[in-house]
Amino acid sequence: MEMRDKLRKWREDNHRNSEQIVDVGEELINEHASKLGDDIWIIYEQVMIAALDCSRDDLAWTCLQELKRQFPGSQRVKRLAGMRLEALEKYEDASKQYDSILQDDPTNTAARKRKISILKAQGKSAEAIRELNEYLEQFVGDQEAWHELSELYINEHDYGKAAFCLEELMMTNPHNHLYCEQYAEVKYTQGGLENLELSRKYFAQALKLNNRNMRALFGLYMSASHIAASPKVNATVKKANVKYATWATNQINRAYQLAGRGTKENKCSVKAVEEMLESITMS
């Protein structure tokens, strides 16, 4: 059944398209529950989380009741109950729920991460960062947590620490162009000649891994231009960076021309890019 496959795909890819999940999942549960077999439980969980995301408390409650009935005393279901309390902004009660899970099972990572999410939802970023750091000391391999920590640091404008988190991620995922590109963006934001050079290198790396990453292409262009324009660099470095920037310009122009061939609505964007590239002169 294709609805089931859709849900499985979204589950595996960790998509947060909650409105769609609720639409498909609700229909599946209401109409075809008998044909799902044991899959139904994991679908209940998926739909419940999506329902919380869309403020569908009614649907979330139904799913939770079914799961409670089938798996009484399960930690996983307890976590879902906690998430429902979070969605209702009953953070104290949710926290107590997670604490009780952790009492029974101190290594339960899900409950710990939910507690950190509560801090984030309440706007207590400093505490969330502290807790997440403690968590990562114990569970060094948790990619999701490293990424979340990098996001928290970026929002706090602590770019050095954000870069550190992204470095961890790049080490364990050397083929992921998005981590390279994000790292390069953080380095660019930090500023200073060294950081700009690093950012250019990592934008280039991201492009090597995925030559259609427009952010990386623009990033390469901008970092190379800034380095070339800097008074602190010698002539050879300047020349090299002008070369990189020119190459990037050509790639950008080509990409936009290929894109612009389709519709006339993005002629505005194409023209803007052309003018921008012309107007940013390089010394």
Next chain:
Amino acid sequence: MSSSLPWPLSMHLLMLRPKRNGRWWRRSLWRSVERVMGEVELSCLAYVKMYLHACLFPRCSVNGLLLSSSPAGGAVCVTDCVPLLHTHLPLAPITQLALTQVDVWCAQTQQRIVGYYQANACVSDSSPTPCALKIADKIAEQCNNAVLLMIDGGKMSPDYRVPPIVMYERKDTRWTLKDKHTIMLRQWEETRDIASQLLDSGDHSLLVDFDSHLDDITRDWTNQKLNAKIAELVSPANALPPGGGTVSIVTFTWSSSTARGRQQNINSMSINHMLLENSQEWRNWLRDPT
């Protein structure tokens, strides 16, 4: 121009406006207020697109630029907006890129960047973040009356009858809350209804912000299609008068559904014939005091 006269003096004079459309307009000053420096008008198009941007990415902080097609000097008319980012707002490269591209596009289309808007992911906190202040500062360097607009996520539900926005202006290098009496939205109810209608019909997914454009460069961040859709829904009274207009506006405070604030009804006489209707009312809103 009568706007250069001090208020008490002008109260005692009947001013004659120059010939317009073959008729002399007499404006009795006790019934109208001069256009004051520091007034900001937000068009339906700008509001609807900002609102849809925030709705399209409800779990992220979003930001964008406010544009004006009217000439500099006098009140600020925000006629359009460009949604920018929904990821990594504090990071520099894409923001710089977007600002440059929007700048170029504005030069091509006779518009200016006059402000910045942001909606925070955290619904309970609608105060400007450091990166919002930084970008707004940058805009203020080029535009004297630049405004910083924060969307208050907590007030975006249909139950709320006031626009869910908080506006700041720059006074002595600091961003301070704007006097609510100087903020105007024409035909607020119609604007609000258009926003809800587009949200319900799913048309908000037509909105393209700069981030989405970078994910797929065939998508148009100037949102011509969505602009056209909104324009279809807007009544002539809600549209901007040609050339921004030197419209004489009277503002009156509007009580919210919980009866906060005063209500005064003042009929205004509008010079601009497009908007001239006997029952024409101009409204601004109360910033929620809580």
